[in-house]
Amino acid sequence: MRRLRWTGLVLAGVTMTLLVTGCGELPSDDTKPVGAENGAETESATGPSGLAEDAGGICELLDFAALSAATGEPFSVAVSGGEGEVTSCVVQTTAGSFPDITLTKAKTATDTETYRSEIPPEQSKKVKDLGKAGYSALRKQVPGGGPVVEIGWLTKGHMYSFRYTTVEGTEKDAARATIEALVEVVRDIDERATAAAKDKDKDD
Template structure:
């Protein structure tokens, strides 16, 4: 046992002596590596999103996702790395409301009904306000008793016609969201 310890000590001394004689070696710095992560890697409601599917339905490429959870509500926000807007938000909340309650209490007045999306659904465009442009929104009561809302906030420079066009695209995107996956 003592022989092994002495041998290990001699090996350490030899290696450390060689390192001093060799001097320092300059190692070039590597360029930072950019890695594209899927939206789902952010967890929460982002597990229901895929950047490629969003781009396929809306024509806009997002590459940053962040999620939040509070109680029974799961939220995901996606943006392009270099811009604050546009921004797409998905909120999913477990609920016990029925179709009549959704229509009376959740669906905004003036919203248009949407067919073949959950139990009941709507789409609407809200006016610009503050530091953002108009907002396109689709909300629905999913068959598994979840309330879901997709909201697209446009930049201040966007007009209402752009938001109207986007609302239709959000309906198609909403039909790809499987809220059961939460």
């Protein structure tokens, strides 16, 4: 069984990194995950252990049950990382590195036109009712995993990337079939983020 992967996260492509700032910390080995002992290899679970929001950071925007319902995977482990310009959250099962879901939030001054022209990959599809601009795409499989579902969107002052990496051997059609449900999950994430931002503005 592979050790749970907490490092090596990337933004959704080099272009996104350049448009942001090129800085920001990502999860480190001493970050304690929710749902598993830090650094330990755990046995498979039949359901969620704890809440994703318990990991703090932008993991507060995620929900194990919603992610599991959309993908059919028993996600139950979460870890948040980064601070300042770039923050992230990784959600996994206890089986190993994949499947996983990575949510990344980055500060940006990018306008809607620039975002639409430079961020979405080729053959992506526009997603309506998601921030100022949104897209979905099916990426090719990654080493050790399967095809990747990517959903990105722009809000006021931030851009988000949501990536669901399937397990090795997953067919493209099977991965593509999760996009519709994951878009609904992402819309809920966006609503939570918007509400949290409004609450923060009130406190300030």
